[in-house]
Amino acid sequence: MTPATSLRRRLVEWLLPPLLLLIGISAAVAYGIAVQVATRAYDRALLDPALAVANHLNFDGEVPVLDLSAAARDALLVDTIDRVFISVVDHDSRWLVGSHELPLPPAVGNEPLFYDARLPSGPRVRVVALPVLRDGVRVALVLAAETQVKRDRLVNETLAGVVLPSLGVAVLAVVVIWLGVGRGLAPLLRLSEEMHRRSPRDLSPLPARDQPAELQPLVDATNELLGRMGDALAVQQRFVENAAHQLRTPLAGLLAQTELLAREPAIAADPAFAALRERVERLRAAAGDTSHLAHQLLTLARADPREHPADRFARFDLRDLGDELAQRWVPAALARRIDLGLELESAPLLGERWLLLELASNLIDNAIRYTPEGGVVSVRTRSVDGRAQLEVEDNGIGIPAQAAGRVLERFYRIDGTPGEGSGLGLAIVREIADGHGAEVEIGAPEHGRGTRIRVSFPAPGAAADGR
Numbered sequence: 191m192t193p194a195t196s197l198r199r200r201l202v203e204w205l206l207p208p209l210l211l212l213i214g215i216s217a218a219v220a221y222g223i224a225v226q227v228a229t230r231a232y233d234r235a236l237l238d239p240a241l242a243v244a245n246h247l248n249f250d251g252e253v254p255v256l257d258l259s260a261a262a263r264d265a266l267l268v269d270t271i272d273r274v275f276i277s278v279v280d281h282d283s284r285w286l287v288g289s290h291e292l293p294l295p296p297a298v299g300n301e302p303l304f305y306d307a308r309l310p311s312g313p314r315v316r317v318v319a320l321p322v323l324r325d326g327v328r329v330a331l332v333l334a335a336e337t338q339v340k341r342d343r344l345v346n347e348t349l350a351g352v353v354l355p356s357l358g359v360a361v362l363a364v365v366v367i368w369l370g371v372g373r374g375l376a377p378l379l380r381l382s383e384e385m386h387r388r389s390p391r392d393l394s395p396l397p398a399r400d401q402p403a404e405l406q407p408l409v410d411a412t413n414e415l416l417g418r419m420g421d422a423l424a425v426q427q428r429f430v431e432n433a434a435h436q437l438r439t440p441l442a443g444l445l446a447q448t449e450l451l452a453r454e455p456a457i458a459a460d461p462a463f464a465a466l467r468e469r470v471e472r473l474r475a476a477a478g479d480t481s482h483l484a485h486q487l488l489t490l491a492r493a494d495p496r497e498h499p500a501d502r503f504a505r506f507d508l509r510d511l512g513d514e515l516a517q518r519w520v521p522a523a524l525a526r527r528i529d530l531g532l533e534l535e536s537a538p539l540l541g542e543r544w545l546l547l548e549l550a551s552n553l554i555d556n557a558i559r560y561t562p563e564g565g566v567v568s569v570r571t572r573s574v575d576g577r578a579q580l581e582v583e584d585n586g587i588g589i590p591a592q593a594a595g596r597v598l599e600r601f602y603r604i605d606g607t608p609g610e611g612s613g614l615g616l617a618i619v620r621e622i623a624d625g626h627g628a629e630v631e632i633g634a635p636e637h638g639r640g641t642r643i644r645v646s647f648p649a650p651g652a653a654a655d656g657r
């Protein structure tokens with residue numbers, strides 16, 4: 191999965207902006223509330239020294255005089271965190287006592303007034319202006335101020351108390367999405383692994399059970415597609431099979447007629463027909479090749495593993511093919527003066543007899559055809575560790591290592607291969623081997639030149655699972 195289309199990434203991208211917006215809004219609300227709470231709580235405390243000073247104001251006639259010992263005044267100014275300032279001004283705002291620095295309120299009524307200000311020396315302060323009334327007339331103003339350290343601290347702590355857990359929730363959400371999507375997608379990954387593992391010819395439906403409901407439509411659609419592909423392939427297969435089958439009879443007739451023609455005494459004997467004889471011979475060869483092609487096509491179509499479910503295979507010994515193979519191939523070998531040897535040991539397996547006969551026949555056909563006259567071809571069957579093996583070895587022209595992968599393809603013939611051939615023999619071998627869960631190994635004999643092709647079947651106890 192590329193990062194651009196990662197579901198995880200997209201979910202996180204969708205979720206994070208609203209989550210961060212939410213955190214931003216809650217931080218703003220928390221800030222507002224924190225400021226209010228801090229202001230209300232500390233303003234009440236700030237009023238206390240102002241009231242204490244107001245209570246100790248005596249009046250010398252009209253002039254207010256602060257009747258407070260220096261020690262008591264210092265006690266009022268004590269605060270462990272903030273700096274506290276107090277001053278008293280008269281009704282005309284003339285400074286009487288205390289700090290010079292405190293800024294006067296914008297306007298004063300008869301109630302205490304709280305306001306924010308900045309001292310000329312720099313720090314921000316919260317100030318309360320407490321009017322002192324005598325007979326309902328304001329005669330002085332007590333100002334008490336403190337720096338804003340503990341207020342800021344309270345606001346910051348409240349803000350952190352709200353924002354940090356929210357950020358934690360956001361991080362947790364991302365982690366949960368990351369892990370959750372991974373877990374949620376696990377069945378999908380399992381499914382794609384299963385599809386990767388499959389052989390290309392396996393069109394059986396994907397397991398529909400134990401899939402999450404969200405995957406069900408995909409599984410159903412894939413299975414429907416697999417089903418339709420299977421049907422289309424079957425139709426195509428049946429067409430090839432029918433066509434090859436239909437071609438066989440007229441081709442056999444054609445072959446028979448050309449053979450008769452070639453043996454026609456007038457043509458066969460008369461020197462005047464030498465040129466005609468050559469043409470008839472070519473006709474006979476072409477009819478033979480075409481008839482062989484039709485046979486190979488038909489065998490290939492019928493060898494399709496889907497037509498032969500492994501559960502219908504019967505127990506069978508490769509050695510038992512010996513007589514039939516000898517009967518079929520000894521004449522061809524003799525015709526080419528090839529020493530065809532059968533070394534047959536017991537090799538039990540589960541399989542379909544006529545398919546295995548076709549497989550062996552195609553290997554022997556190649557060995558005889560692609561070995562010069564006077565060569566040696568050995569056919570061996572044996573059982574190694576319970577696995578049946580069929581081996582056909584010749585000392586002919588050999589298959590170059592770089593062509594070994596391709597000769598199993600349909601219609602592939604190595605350039606310069608002598609004689610005519612349809613290029614389907616080894617494709618048939620592979621098809622049948624696949625259907626039996628067997629492996630085909632193309633190599634050379636241990637000594638000297640030539641070809642050795644070995645087909646290893648699964649032990650009869652193990653199911654054929656190579657399809």
Ligand SMILES: Nc1ncnc2c1ncn2[C@@H]1O[C@H](COP(=O)(O)OP(=O)(O)OP(=O)(O)O)[C@@H](O)[C@H]1O
Binds near residue numbers: 555602605641
């Ligand atoms: N024993 C062998 N020795 C040398 N070359 C071989 C041997 N077996 C197969 N080949 C090469 O592999 C090619 C493919 O073989 P395959 O049996 O599929 O086709 P074919 O023999 O040409 O045609 P068909 O078997 O359909 O008549 C052959 O054309 C030949 O080039």
Ligand SMILES: [Mg+2]
Binds near residue numbers: 611615616
């Ligand atoms: Mg062949």
